[in-house]
Amino acid sequence: MWSQLLFGSFPMIYISCEGSTVAYCWIRFLIPNANSSALSLFTESQITGSLRGITRSSAGSSGLENIRITSISLSPADPRTVKEPTDKSCAFSYYADPSGKKIILSSPGFPSGYPTNARCQYLLRAERGSVISLAFTTFNIRDNCQDDFLTVFNSLSSDRGNIITEQCGNRPPTNPLAVFSSGNVALIAFITSSISYPGFQVVFSQVPKLTGCDQTLTSDLGNFTSPYYPSFYPPNIDCKWTIQVPSHLRIRVQFYMFRLKEPGMNHDTCNKDYVEIASVKYCGERSFLGLISSGPTLEVKFHSDASFTDKGFLAEYSAYDPQNPCPGQFACSNGLCISVSLTCDGWNDCGDLSDERNCVCSSDQFHCDNGLCKPRLWLCDHSNDCGDNSDEKQCGCNSEQWKCNNEVCIPRIKKCDGQPDCADFSDEADCANVTVGVCTDFTYQCKNGACTSQVNPECDQKRDCEDGSDEESCNCGVRPYKHNRIVGGTDADVGEWPWQVSLHFGRQGHTCGASIISKHWLVSAAHCFQRTREANYADARNWNTYSGLHGQRDMQNVQVRGVKSITTHPLYNHNTFDYDIALLELKEPLVFSNIIHPICLPARTHIFPSGMSCWVTGWGLLGENGQLARMLQKAEVKIINDTVCNSVTRGQVTPRMLCSGYLTGGVDACQGDSGGPLACSQNGGPWFLCGIVSWGEGCARKNNPGIYSRMTELREWVKIQTGL
Structure with a gap:
């Protein structure tokens, strides 16, 4: 009323x-x-x-x-989701089947497209003593949570204090949305704007309410999860797990999934949803969390408040002998066991740096002020590798000077003064001014001839050019599907890298990789298409492209296209791999989808700084002498400074090449990944094609990082050939 x-x-x-x-x-x-x-x-x-x-x-x-x-x-109440009682449009009311039978609900018009400018409500009720389960089998809403979104409330009113979750975007089948209420009522509010998408389909049912989630765990090995995992945990719930092992043993706990994020949550104090262990609270999203007990008993507490829930956690515990916690391995302070070979190698393999403490640095390492050992090649590479910046001190420039990208020092006052004082013009990069008609190698040129020295202005959702040309042609570099961070995973998720293509030669199967840059064009490596004694790899008729592929044996939703033409760079050198780039024109255009989408091409002036984390993907060999991967693989690598790159390759790197990987080895592209993308994204922005997998000595060897064709140096040639 x-x-x-x-x-x-x-x-x-x-x-x-x-x-x-x-x-x-x-x-x-x-x-x-x-x-x-x-x-x-x-x-x-x-x-x-x-x-x-x-x-x-x-x-x-x-x-x-x-x-x-x-x-x-x-x-x-949330004013965006409130409906007038007299407004009966797009208003629904459902009661759960007492027998537990599932009821399928969907957005109006599903899957053809939901109505625009709609305000829908679904009032859901269940029997007393039950809670409501909502498992979304399809979720495809415009990826703009300001204008198009779905909110689930833990009540029949849309009050902000009872929001279970608010979502938009497109979720893959590997990352479905599933939530539970804490009582026998719930409300779905669905708000749309002027653009229609397929919408959602959800399975609605009732399940018995949890009467308690406290557990005592006494086995030497086991796991425990947040309630209803991998569905979202319900609001207003507290759980406690008491782990008990024999008195002479201790307990190791490792979280393989940890996601307790909430708007307004302080991740330092964890004042909303949290896991508490030994009086310490943990929240947010963590790529790794490992802990050990001080005795044979350990309590793990979990709390969720009245609003906003999340995926929760999956934890594994095990008993261990404190006298020999990691037989044959190194024991990290947090309880993780790692290979002894990973200690004192400059990388935080434990997650708490305990494998890098109290190390005696070798002759090819640098001793940081904080006691860590890092490769000497990382000195003065513009990246804070030590963590305390001690590797970047005493690098030739004093406090009154500014260092150019080519290591030359200039007076700091000359930075951004409108005059290029560095030979590489880097002192005039990343400046706030826009100058008309004065363009350098480090300024981005707009279509109208104006130049901006703003670093990487293209597709950053800010208008840096007066004519807006820096934000044109930006339907690229996005992943239509919403993905979770997978801890320790190397298998890519479905649609996680929608620009990745598998190139099959004749009956040989996967041979090289490529990247989608438009509906008609792919970019790959020139060395994949050379004529040999065994086969004519230069003949376009022998190739097929597979877009949207995840597993090499799973062809569902994959688009297979023949190749109309192959254009390799005219300056490609098969001895040095210089100018190692090729363009493939498809016989038929691609149809972009959730799993097929182009990657952005960087401007010539785009900067990918050393130390930046990027991702290399492909179906290449799983090791130097291994087999080809069946599932698409991903690996996080770092951009390596050009000076270091040239040093470790003994001068073999040209301006059309860049290094990425780890000098300590262990992570790298390999044979079969050739032609695939090195993709980089900054601050959650679009993904850009930084490099193309080109060559390397072996796979993942120490001081032998992967070498990639530098896309910024080859961008103009791509534009001339394709018009993109």
Whole structure:
């Protein structure tokens, strides 16, 4: 029911009052603009007191003698999701089947497309003692949570304090959305704007409410998860796991999935959802979390508050002998066991740096101020490898100077003064000014001839050129599917790298990789298409391209295209691999989808700084003498400084090449990955094709990083050939 206490125009406040599990009421307060100062009167205590007084005085005279109000709670509603009671459009109400039978609900128009500018509500109820389960089998909503979104509330009112989750975008089948309420009611609010997408389909059912989630674990090995994992855990729940092992043993706990993120959560204090171990709270998203106990008993507590839930966690525990915690391996301080060969190699393999403490640096290593040992080649490479910046101190420039990218020092006042003082013009890069008609090798040129020295202005969702040309042709470098971080995983997820292509030669199967740059064009490596005694790899008729491929034996939703033409760079040198790039024109255009999408091409001036993390992907050999991967693989690598790159390759690197990987070895592209992408993204922005897998000595060898064709140096040739 609605009660209008004050009439007028906006501002307007919506407040929900919740009674028993049966009755819900809405009260709308309309406050005239002239009386906006009255907003301060609308506090929870004042309104609650007034409502209690009204209900006591009016019950006898209104025939409500049998209704007893025991409590009233108030919270502001989300104005984006509130519907007028008279608005019956896109309003649905469902009761769960008592037998547990699943009911399939969907957005209007699914899957052809949901209505635009709609405000839909789904009121869901279940029996007492049950909770509501919502498992979304399809979720494809415009990836703009300001205008198009779906919110699940832990009540029948859209109050902000009871939001379970708010989502938009497109989720792959490997990362479905599944949530649970904490009571027997829930509300789905679905808001759309002017653009239509397929929408959602969800399985609605009721399940018995958890009566408790506390457990005592006494075996020497086991696992435990947040409630309902891998579905979202419910709100308003507390769990405790007590792990007990024999008195002479200790406990090791490792979290292989940890995601407790919430808007407004302080990840330092964890004042909302958290896991608590030994009086320390953990929250947010962690790529690794490992802990050990100080005794034979360990308590792990989990708490979720009233709003916003997440995937939760998957943890494994094991008992170990503190006298020999990692037989034949190195014991990290956090309980993780790693190979002894990984200690003192400059990399934080334990996650807590314990494998890099108390090390005696070898002759080819540098001793950081914090005690760590790092490869001497990393000195003065513009990357804080030590963590305390000690590897970047004493690098030739004092506090009054600025260092050019070519290591030359200039007076700091000459930085961004409009005049190039560095031979490489790097002092005029990343400056706020825009100059017309004055362009250098380090300025981005707009279509109208103006130049901006803003670093990497293309497709950053900011208009850096007056004509907006830096934001044109930006339907690239995005992953339509929403993905979770997979801890320790090397298998790529479905649609995680939608620009990756597998190139098959004749009956040989996968031979090289490539990247989608448009519906008609792929980019790969020239050395994949050379004529040999055994076969004519230069003949386009012998090749087929597989886009949207995940596993080499799974052809579902894969688009197979023949090759119309192969164009290799005219300056390609098969001895040095200089200019190692090729363009493949497809016989038929690709149809972009959730798993097929182009990667962005960087401008000639785009900067990929040393130390930047990028990803190399492909179906290449799993090791130097291994077999080809069946599933698409991914590996995180770092851009290596050009000076270091040239040093470790003994001068074999040309300006058209770059190094990426780890000098310590262990992670690298390999044979079969050739032609595939080295993809980089900064600050959550679009993905750019930084490099093309070209060559290397072996695979993942120490001081032999992967060599890639530098896309920025070859961008102009691609433009001339394709018009892109």
